[in-house]
Amino acid sequence: MAESFERRKVLGYGVATGAAVLAGVVGAADLGRPRMTPAEPVDAGTAPGGTAEPMAARLEPPPEAFDTTPARQALRRLLPAHAEQIDLVAVPARDEVDRYRITGPSRPAPDVAVAIEGTSTAALLAGAGWYLKYLAGVTVSLPGDSLGQLPERLPAPSTAVSGAAVVQHRFALNDTENGYAGAYRTWADWQRLLDVLALHGCNEVLVPLGQDEVYRRVFAEFGYQPEELDAWLPAPAYQPWWLLANLQGVAGPTPPEVRAAGVSLVRDIVARLRELGLAPVLPGYAGMVPPGFARRHPGAPVVPQGDWDGYQRPDWLDTRDPLYARIAESFYRHQDELYGSGTAYKMDLLHEGGTSGGVPIGAAAVAVMTALQTARPGATWVMLGWQDNPRREVLDAVRACGLAACRTGRVLVVDGISDRGDTFDREGQWGGTAYAFGTITNFGGRSLLGANAPTWADRYPKALARPGSALAGTAWLPEASGHDPAAFELFTELAWRADPVDLADWFDRYAARRYGRRDDAAAQAWQAFARTAYALAPGPFSQAQDSLFCAWPDLSATAAAPDGPGMRYDGAAFQDGVLALLRADPALRAADAYRYDVVDFTRQALANHARVLLPRIKAAYVGRDLAGYRELTGRWLDAMRLLDALLATDERFLLGTWLRSGGYDARSLITTWGGRKPAAALHNYGARELAGLVADVYLPRWRRHFAAYETVITGAATDLAAADWYAADDAWARSGTGYPTTATGDPFAAANAVLALATAP
Template identity: 30%
Template sequence: MGAAVAGVLGFLLLAAAGGSAGDEAREAAAVRALLARLLGPGRAAAFSVSVERALAAESGLDTYRLSGGGAGARVRVVGSTGVAAAAGLHRYLRDFCGCHVAWSGSQLRLPEPLPAVPEELTEATPNRYRYYQNVCTHSYSFVWWDWARWEKELDWMALNGINLALAWSGQEAIWQQVYLALGLTQSEIDEYFTGPAFLAWGRMGNLHTWGGPLPPSWHLKQLYLQHRILDRMRSFGMTPVLPAFAGHVPKAITRVFPQVNVTQLGSWGHFNCSYSCSFLLAPEDPLFPIIGSLFLRELTKEFGTDHIYGADTFNEMQPPSSEPSYLASATASVYQAMVTVDPDAVWLLQGWLFQHQPQFWGPAQVSAVLGAVPRGRLLVLDLFAESQPVYIRTASFQGQPFIWCMLHNFGGNHGLFGALEAVNRGPAAARLFPNSTMVGTGMAPEGIGQNEVVYALMAELGWRKDPVADLEAWVTGFAARRYGVSHRNTEAAWRLLLRSVYNCSGEACSGHNRSPLVRRPSLKMTTTVWYNRSDVFEAWRLLLTTTPSLTTSPTFRYDLLDVTRQAAQELVSLYYGEARTAYLNKELVPLLRAAGILVYELLPSLDKVLASDSRFLLGSWLEQARTAAVSEAEAHFYEQNSRYQLTLWGPEGNILDYANKQLAGLVADYYTPRWRLFMEMLVESLVRGVPFQQHQFDQNAFQLEQTFVLSTQRYPSQPHGDTVDLAKKLFLRYYPRLVAGSL
């Protein structure tokens, strides 16, 4: 390791070196409380948990030690931090007890007695950090959460060894204080903030105003949540990342300070300047350090600090100048405002800007940003490294430390997807890169709660020096743990999924679900996928053969529904393909047949299957939003925010269907009416002998979409029907046709 690289890593390791006996006791107590929540107090008593900083004295890297168990003896878990102890506990439950902890549910049938650890097992992570979250996750997944849901997530994070994560709730309340102190009026502040479902893009300067304003109660609840989140994170020994000033300001700042030097940036995401085109304060303006330090001072006074701050000045927005001197000045100003308040500040930067606009960010521009912050004080997230790593073309970010991240999911879409081979190989390759400054691994999905196998692998890689040697064997073990029993057919099904939907490579690996099912229909939609659809259908069949023995497993029922949903998604593509071919060949009868099956059989059947599980209900999604409110007016406002995000995203369908979900109710009342209209217009076009008018369809479809968004119809938040029975019915209706090749 070169001297420069060692210096970078040494600085970042300082945070792990300290810690008092009081910290050790607090972190151990936090993990014991987690254990009691996970297993219940009785079973938790079979474990001994302690935290000893000395365990990582040599390396400074999180380490855990497992021993004991068997013949009535307690299992002893020792960690260098609370997070390390929780990760060690998870390792024992996973590898010794065959248990499984996931978003969709857990399988925690412990053997009696608890298995012994044959030889004392000590494991150290190869990197300083295991990072979690994307700025967008706060809007696509966390936005309506209460403390009970946050507590579950924080437990999941600790068990998966996460020790660095964003903690961005409540920041708008602090910004409101700052803007009021600067002389803005409350109405000007209200006009600036976006609604709750769009705050992520307000925080990165992409949007303002859209979906707002924020009610006063929002600020109070988010402040309360942020305090609880930070307290729990710190009790585990995690490092919370707080927000910092990136340079974006409300337009109203020009009223209070008429001489201020601001630049209006270009529009973003097909929005016009009513909601986009943010104002960026010039780095040399004397107001820049005042606002930046004022915000951070108020923020840290309220929440304390762990010295790492996130800010994104040019996320998906082209800077006003490509001159390296300007870019260096803008970057230095953000950093200087941090260290003015906190001399130990480290800036966490999402490296997405370099990946998203490579034509702008040439070598000189990248160097200007990376060189404007002292080496070791800029921690870069290589956000989409499993698909498009930036560290390779920037010489390991020119000596700045970076975290190899898996982004995986865009918009919180449903759809089986993953690039497990690339994920498996990526961290080790980055670690071995010449003069690598890699200091961690990360999971940075825009939305969570899907494709849990991908996240299980990525979390495990945070503690491995080398890739998993045999992914087929690994996924076989994953299936056995997930359902609590080894079963030949479930394991075969997962191996088929591994070689198909989870084996994405190349340009297809965008992470977006581009299925025609969840897109506004047109004659130009692609139905091409990177895998053999027959593998998905065969996995579906294999899972259904195991239902007699696994119907009591919540994780199995979830997976059966998810694979059934995927099979239906594939069928939509096939029937759409038939309808399009029939239309182009001017064959009315085949068009009517394919259209009838798709609109009147397949989509209603899919909606019924989804309705059998609360995790796939539009009603559950909207109820989260309504429950966050303190009045009926607020509940309606929050629900509309949520409906917009799922569908139109903006007032005119600005980022249409980006955050698509396959939820009961959404399929029935949003996707199906759109498909019905499309097929009706195709038939009418053929009957009348006139060309299909896509523009007219888009206008008519927008009316349907807007009607759905503005509707006040309530949807069930409790499941209805039996997943297994409904999946079987759908299978028996369509699988024989697939086998016969006669859809």
Template identity: 30%
Template structure:
């Protein structure tokens, strides 16, 4: 009897050991893959993260100090020994050989943290994700070594529960909250009451979704970052509590910002206590909280900033003595007087856009406050090829070697405004926490091409060296991707034309050299056209090539118009419009570049037609006009997407060029009001269906050959 009991106990323990999240994740990627790895979790004596790889043949052993380190170690092996590649821009994960390559490696790091996501990501990319998509993303996080993800799904439910305890009715709460596509800016204190009102079912379903997200993150041992209470409150709070000291924040890009409740006001402590209590009731306990006082031009209103910061952090620590305030370093924040009120041991600064600004260096490691080296790389989930690879490869190493900044450097971070673009950037950054010396980018990119496409192909390697010299280069003044002029509101601004208000359509690199790289890349099409990662990149690289040609055509049509050269104007205008049509045809061959995918995700969040329409309106407005009325953020989230090019961008350019043609002919015409055309698309509900049976690689080849003579 005793023997049977011990056998059952042994089997139960064995099951617990085997049923770990890394094993389960490997099975989700490929059936049977978990059987090829033995995973051993053993604590590190020096408390640093590490992973060891050894063995081969039937099974490789992975020993690490936690599940995230183990997952990253497996990904390292898959990348560098099996030439595999997983990303949010398609995977290439072939069946592993019967005899796995032999390995004996150990990697360790003194950098404890790898932070991920941006408030904007929860709007520009994840707004309408379901559990299936979130599950995959969390798996990708683990494989990438990300252990500190933002977890902002369902924060609107905390707002609902909190405000209901302070005299609000549910309709009043909904009047404050925004629609699903705009939560990122609500949480940053940039806006309120846009895109709503939210239906009751949204709160319920997002609560369920967030609980699944957090359960999986915690299984991996990740440390989710919740939203902290930093004083942002509804504008209507002044009606409920007229004696409360509210600091008005003015406008953000023509939108009313919610005020900040002075942390010295007694009401602040009361609301903070309820906020953290309600958060824990819904989603469990957390140690990390985001939220930024005076974000993007916020006003201090004469309050004592040092005292305010101290009180915000004190409220966190009263809830949880181990709480850490995660603060974004952005546009001068956090100011020294704010940091003066904080406990360094309970503060973490994420240096956004360190690949461009190097605030960590200028501020000497933020004067000893713990900080992370972070890149943004993507703005508005725009599609352009971009990634300052040299800066990303050197910046974290510079931070580790800097005598003033390195003592307080705690890790690396990716904080893009949108994801599912430029996979090479994230692949590189997520390795940097584990590297202590500089690497040769060209060598790394050659290896990247092998694992990305599964081929030792010299043309692909040469192409990637050229992409490094062009679109993925690091240039002075080049913080954002070069925008596609196809997506720009029509004008004659020429060199100064932009799609969004804070960027440019100029090209920082040699477009002829880039075109040469695309040509080399496409020479491998015949034997790689069925490879999903190659399909994605072929469409993306030719898309960039056509966008570059669009700039040339636009410049020439402007020059011809100014010179009153009707013949040249007709030629370049026709070419420009045809390029938009061809771009639309190309991007309509791949789901990842097709507007229907985004709109379908939005509609899938409900089964009720009227709510489907609400969510779709949110999705359309965000990538189009952004707001109901004309504002500076119009087209900020522009997309070169199939369907959107045809129905949103092409009509306004067609109308504008017709207007220019008419004025050349001597007619007195009014400049077309393209905003009305844009609003019509935003308010529409026409269906977009991806055409099946069309080969994306063959289409990419055809478009390239059409123009590259």
């Protein structure tokens, strides 16, 4: 890494202003020591990766640098009992680099314990997040926090420390996130999500929802009636894949009041992002048109896009045609009227297949960039790095076109698979196009834990140090946020670390930050997790295995989702970690994060146990061992009942919480994925372990399956009719059954009952 320091370059910004930019990335205070008392200052000089400065070196900023009120309000929302003890100080930015400094109070105020100086609202909040984790020793994450462990008086640093983002783009969220995370989330849900993303240093957030109203207004101008657009537009849970031009019309129409609420919600989201200093990244227009467009506009060069996993794709208009420019003008105009204009727009040409129909895709891309720059001069075109996207001819054409639009516009590829495969060469693959190092950690929002963390720690700093690197950012791209907080914490730190992260040290200290105090048993647990679930090799997957409890029953099942991996780490060693976690001091139960993790990691240990149990069930069946078969299948069904009871102890694992007011679209997305034909490839793609879903969908499946196989063992039947799992799941999805949104039971008692079963001989 020394070479990159000597070049004095902050990747994604160009030439910066010297070593101070890179040197001051704050690291972890020594959380292995005894708990700090309220009067004890934090020795910031012990922070690995950070730069300690004399307290007298504090900057004296002009008061008019920028308004700190939005950052102050965010802290009041996140930590209301302590926010007033943090003095936020705006300092003028010397360049585009976000910087912060954490010091003692910058003004005489008896109630102020710490001051955070920042060059922007985003920098102030990133500094506050780093202070909480590495100086105060607590976390606020997705999900869970340990704020309940804070002393009444916040600890003050004894020396000043500074930090700076080492890349310009800190991108967050995925095209599909609003589907798999819950298309019916409330404003309170979104507000917390945005605040926590800001606290973790993100500065660009994809907001794909609410675009159905834009398209309604656009194509009303091009001759479509409301009922025709109703038939084209999917229900909210499926709209992410409609925007990706993968499907149309699924589970619609959406009631007008739901559409209106969606517009209002998006307005609130983008307004809050702008307040926080984060850029909302909105969808751009790449040529998708409703059915029958060529009939209304004779001669329009419409290219049918065929099939996507059993769904009909929307048609695509050749973007070189003048009609495309007219539609694009309408699109950006109506989008601006609804949500305001932005600086970055996400869109992909021919995502996950499709066909160009003979249209030169490079020329089509130039037309898309021209329309974007006509409407939003200087805007960045954001593309997803996934499968064959973006095609090299697209990047080359936009880079070399010579038009003013190509010279003023920018391209950023947010890479979804930086941690997959045996090799990593985005420079060569994309010809020097700026890209963000990224990961998709939980396809479908499946219930699972783990990450290719060693690959992050290895590839990211090497890409930073590469001479002439095109690396310009990081991209946290979960298909559903609110899963696996450790992975979220680690990955979002990369953008603020100039030095490679020491994973062994990071995980060794993580438990103390996560739970707000040092505990030997919790530290032992996280050492085990670091060696198992968070030590995955790159290969073809960026996620760990899902739960067989969620699978369509099959005695040979290896995954719930058709494309899911098998076991990727030592389940017994992981289970030992969970047992250690439960041995932690009961005082940790005051931390919300500890209670959440007890449920989540115990859930995962039981899911791992199912992979040991199912082959034994199959062996008993093949051997016609009736007594063994009954004992083992009874154990499996008992495990599922205990699982449902465990999940019911935390509202974040309740089906009712996830559904909110969603109907068939939300229910089918996590079971059948809609129609029978798509289900063949996509059933259980969003497999979740949620209380209610386990009891009412998964458990009846397996009970029926085991009972049918038992008739073969007893000789009552010679063969089995194929079960129609789709029909059963679809009937449940259409049932409209309501589910609780309030947790019940004791998570620690439930976790101990689960582990008693999992560890029994």
